[in-house]
Amino acid sequence: MPKALAFDVFGTVVDWRSSIIAELEKFGRRHGVDGDWPAMADRWRSGYAPAMHRVRTGELPWTRIDDLHRMILDELLAAAGISSLSEDDLDHLNRAWHRLDPWPDSVEGLTRLKNKFVITTLSNGNVSLLTNMAKRAGLPWDCVISAELFGHYKPDPEAYLGCADLLGLRPEELMLVAAHPSDLRAARGVGLQTAFVYRPREYGPDQPPPRLDDGEFDFTATDFLDLADQLGT
Template sequence: MTAVDVRALVFDVFGTVVDWRGGVAREVRRLLGPSVDAAALADDWRERYVPSMEQVRSGELPWTPLDALHRASLSAVLADAGLASVPAEVRDELVLAWHRLDPWPDVLPGLRRLARSYVLAPLSNGNVALQVDLARRSGLPWDAVLGAEVVRHYKPDPEVYDSAAELLGVPPSSVVMVAAHLDDLAAARARGLRTAYVHRPDEFGGRVVPPSSDPDADLSVASFEELAEALGV
């Protein structure tokens, strides 16, 4: 991958751009109080993420945006934590925890450098309104919001990766998928995108330690600033 071929970078968001675990736990503490194990609740909620999207990917459910999947899986999360009595309006607020996540410290300085030379967009399973809220909260300099809801398919469905190049009007080989997850990058690569792996050792709070690099990616970096450096901006 030479920097000169690259026209756009598209980003996984949960875990790659923002710290979902810390942010969800913070909102859980705020809304449910200090007696709840907030980190455990965040972990449990996240574990239901892939199975809930799988219901849409398999056709069992019609297209359903991530906010609605989060709202549905929250019922089981709260029930399992002995919190079945949490009222509906607090549940609605808890779903918005996913709109109030903070970026990792290297994200804004890295994106600001990358934005000078490249088109930047999220390519996330989060819905458009969620991405807009995250971006407005932190000043993420996206040029457009791409991803699952635009094509009504969840990653790793090929339609999501294909849409990035198509909507940006460039060849797949000039788009770099940036993610902290090997499976997301493998699916992007299968559709002809370039790939950059970002090591996020704290995503799962140390419970799961991701590999330090992806041997199949064009680039493996430890931060968005290192990514900017590698692309010469």
Template sequence: MSHHPEARPSHGPDAMAGVEFLGFDVFGTVVDWRSGVARAAAPFLDRHRIAVDPLAFADEWRALYQPSMEEVRSGRRPWVRLDILNLENLRVVLTRHGVAIDGIAAEDLAALNRCWERLDPWPDSVEGLTRLKRRFAIGALSNGHLAGMMRLARFGGLHWDIIVGAEVARSYKPRPETYLRSAEAVGLPPAQVGMIAAHNEDLRAARALGLRTVFVRRPTEHGPAQTTDLAPTEHWDVEADSLIAAADALGC
């Protein structure tokens, strides 16, 4: 199969030679978290008369994602799953907007927090994953927790062979152990694992440990005014504009 014009392998005709498993970043790379969170937040905000734009609310909630994980990565806080961090962050955002948290039922907050398990894949994701799976074992290598990744896969039709990542490693990307313990869990050395992500930092951390790298552009992950990760900041093994283009580049 000829290479897709929007995919640019950086290191020869077969950049994934010897690779047996592809691990995928999920939030932003495979699924569109912003639209899904906003969709779930809209009726919640309306019901509780919270005057915040749902997309802005999604952005505020997501902005607390990295700082909360950093508390765990730094060792200032013991390991805790992402769903717990997300729920804590939800309460912070609501409090910022003057919401009396005690006036909202815990079940209502928990239901909204589960929106992270009901996010639509990008339009190319399911086809791209299906094709890549013909050649490679594939799995989520995400900061998400196992149960959430399972439900998200069922919601979006993501046919993973396995889910690894943060909960398996009890650490969050880009900490080295997240990648190394995930590789160990699939029974492979890092050199036989490829990392697929829309985030340069994720790929930089993976490559430093010997993993192969595929950059997929998601220029609207953070909305139309996105300024980050619009292009590769280094030469990755494969650079593509979609998971379909990545499949083309890898002969899948």
């Protein structure tokens, strides 16, 4: 049994897609702009991994997720022909990622899990983003740990091992909880325990189920309440 649980956040704890679509719709109404907001939300998110890869390979210096999100947003708005926005308007829209709503089970499930385990984020989101998100959404973290603290984005080993080290744990005493098999496989590769939580609507209603090998992860759960049941809390 682990001593602490570290949670991926985007998609695992919070529903980024519905939240960003809603923020873009409000932006469009405020500025009198029409757009395919679900498609823009998907493109904004799909730019995330390539942008991080540029940092991980050294093409870009260390750059916070807030700043990577802004780079992607500027490109999307330019491509859509949306201009003449103030810096305050652009900053507010970019900080939509600080205002993501949790999945319906997240707060209750995390609260139950916190009764037995230390619970923390382990996200590529920067510390200020994760802190603001938690404050707004009522996420009951014991601490907020970000890849920013290590200067390495997941799936670099330094992020997983750094999290364990900050908590004073051996890697095998820490369990990563995530909705993304690739994240879990990277964590497992450096000795962490793993729990997969299925979020079937992260990418919209037509999302195919992920391919998992039988018994690939230590736990497989339908949501955080199911995971709490399995972990006895």
